[in-house]
Amino acid sequence: MRGDLELIATLINPGARVLDLGCGEGELLDHLQRDKRVNGYGLDRDAENIRTCVSKGVNVIEQDLDEGLDNFVNGSFDMVVMTDALQAVKEPRELVRDMLRVGEECIVTFPNFAHWRCRAQLALKGVMPISEQLPHSWFDTPNIHLCTFADFEQLCVTESINIIQRRVVDANHQEKTFINWAPNFFGTHAFYRLGKSV
Amino acid sequence: MKRSEENILGVVEPQLYQHTAPFLLQNGELLHGYELVFETYGRLNADKSNAILICHALSGHHHAAGFHSSEDAKPGWWDACIGPGKSIDTNQFFVLSLNNLGGCHGSTGPNSIDPSTGKIFGPNFPNVVVKDWVASQAHLADHLGIQKFTAVIGGSLGGMQAMQWSIDFPARLYAAVLIASAAKLSAQNIAFNEIARQAITTDEDYCAGDYQQFNKNPEKGLMLARMVGHVTYLSEDGMKAKFGRDVKSGDFEQGADVEFQVESYLHYQGRAFTQYFDANTYLLMTRALDYFDPAREFDGDLTRALENTTAKFLVLSFSTDWRFSPERSQEIVDALIRAKKNVASATIESEHGHDSFLLPIDRYTKLLSAFLQRSYKELEGIPSPAQGIDEVAS
Structure with missing residues (x-):
């Protein structure tokens, strides 16, 4: 399984009710269903992804994240997961609010726009950063709301969102000591486990 | 083939x-x-x-x-x-x-x-x-x-x-x-079914449903019912792509008897339907649709x-x-x-x-x-x- 999904899987309790936003090929839910008897649903809108999920027996619902989660009842999931989609949705703040309305907790992961490689490209070359995590050119990128760890944490403060846990990793989804010296500089990705207002 | x-x-x-x-x-x-x-x-x-x-x-x-x-x-x-x-x-x-x-x-x-x-x-x-x-x-x-x-x-x-x-x-x-x-069904959907039923039951050949006893068939009504149905089964874009404003027969210049392709299609479908479908069954099936609500x-x-x-x-x-x-x-x-x-x-x-x-x-x-x-x-x-x-x- 993809490194980031493995890490997420360790954060989910057996038997939990999980909603996976932008579930892709259903890798996480497939794993959780078999290993942790998790009852889950994934949302996606890519036809091939949906077919792959169906072939795996993953409950996949065709739904556009930009349309929100109005169809889900308050507190109906133990965990709502969104991996690497925050920066691509139209209204990330509203979506995070909705995730915490629908779920008891949520896990959000996204690439860090303040990683030193991004900073260097902007500072030294004066161009929009392109990296392994953000491979698109400025004109065709689906990533319309890029942010940094500092930005996201500021949002959590203004929204009174409880950051239960944060784990910062490198490009290979490994946690390294040096990253924690300056996570917003050395970290490429972060996993935020969030809870409702403190 | x-x-x-x-x-x-x-x-x-x-x-x-x-x-x-x-x-x-x-x-x-x-x-x-x-x-x-x-x-x-x-x-x-x-x-x-x-x-x-x-x-x-x-x-x-x-x-x-x-x-x-x-x-x-x-x-x-x-x-x-x-x-x-x-x-x-x-x-x-x-x-x-x-x-x-x-x-x-x-x-x-x-x-x-x-x-x-x-x-x-x-x-x-x-x-x-x-x-x-x-x-x-x-x-x-x-x-x-x-x-x-x-x-x-x-x-x-x-x-x-x-x-x-x-x-x-x-x-x-x-x-x-x-x-x-x-x-x-939505109200709109029931409405379409009711139009179809009215088309059948108001056909003079319907004979209060006993048309067979009189050797009749409410063909006009059944045909209309099917035509309404067909319109609702297609999308506007689909109809446009399939028929556009193509003319099957007649001539605009002469101003007479123009039949559009879409009309011809509906007539054909409607008429064909009367040959293989029974009016009372149509009424029964549409009612079953309307009443469904588990x-x-x-x-x-x-x-x-x-x-x-x-x-x-x-x-x-x-x-x-x-x-x-x-x-x-x-x-x-x-x-x-x-x-x-x-x-x-x-x-x-x-x-x-x-x-x-x-x-x-x-x-x-x-x-x-x-x-x-x-x-x-x-x-x-x-x-x-x-x-x-x-x-x-x-």
Whole structure:
């Protein structure tokens, strides 16, 4: 399984009710269903992804994240997961609010726009950063709301969102000591486990 | 092209099931037995676990796939999806398709003789509802020795039957496929049905439903009903693409007798319909559509209606279908999620409106196939490849 999904899987309790936003090929839910008897649903809108999920027996619902989660009842999931989609949705703040309305907790992961490689490209070359995590050119990128760890944490403060846990990793989804010296500089990705207002 | 190349299911033969015991209907009326005409495709395996039930829509019948004779011009109504190597693969599955009670293609219905009077039922055939159909289909399954279907599948009104199956006989199906369907009709939808019914019942040849006694057929009304139906089964874009403003005959310059292609199409479809469909059956089928609302017994709460279901669901809709719009499917999906049921859903891009469910649309047929293959594997306990790898790893 993809490194980031493995890490997420360790954060989910057996038997939990999980909603996976932008579930892709259903890798996480497939794993959780078999290993942790998790009852889950994934949302996606890519036809091939949906077919792959169906072939795996993953409950996949065709739904556009930009349309929100109005169809889900308050507190109906133990965990709502969104991996690497925050920066691509139209209204990330509203979506995070909705995730915490629908779920008891949520896990959000996204690439860090303040990683030193991004900073260097902007500072030294004066161009929009392109990296392994953000491979698109400025004109065709689906990533319309890029942010940094500092930005996201500021949002959590203004929204009174409880950051239960944060784990910062490198490009290979490994946690390294040096990253924690300056996570917003050395970290490429972060996993935020969030809870409702403190 | 030779028939054998285009359709290897080939010639199929209808069979008849006779239910000799009295059958109590939902409205309290009693039928002294009934007959159902049905077809099967593929082979039932030894433990009778590979059966799939196809439920037909408003104007459908038992002949879903294959040909009735080598001279037949057209195959069954869902031949696009049923056959060897197709989505509903007859090499793997035993497919059962029937004409519902109240139908006009060989099952007991308004054209049958009422044993209590010795005359045909005509307008006196009791009102049957989706629940009655499902109960009668269960008797047919008993007769064939099928305890549990791999899947019950239906489009439109057929999807309603598949949903009712999941509610009434949760232990008798592993999966339910609801295509371009709804948990209940909208007011607009009932309105279209009422226009169709009025067209029939106000035709002077309808004779209060006893048209056969007078050797008449309310053809004009039936034709109009079908024309209205056809308009609602297509999308505006689909109609534009298919007909545009093309003229079939006449001339604008002369200003007379212009017939557009779309008019010609509707006339043809309407007229053809009067040749193979019975007016009383049409009234009965549209009423069954209107009355369907499994949530009614639960204060309108569909989630509660679905609480005891155990099937895994596949809910499909089509982007340009406005008769059974994607929103109606979404209502079913939302209720299933609230009831914590297994469900997958998709909205298929198509310009063909409600009719899409009958067409071999690539994404649609592949998704249906993937779902059925997966369901069969789960039912038979065949491990998926990923599981195999995990087992090796651990």
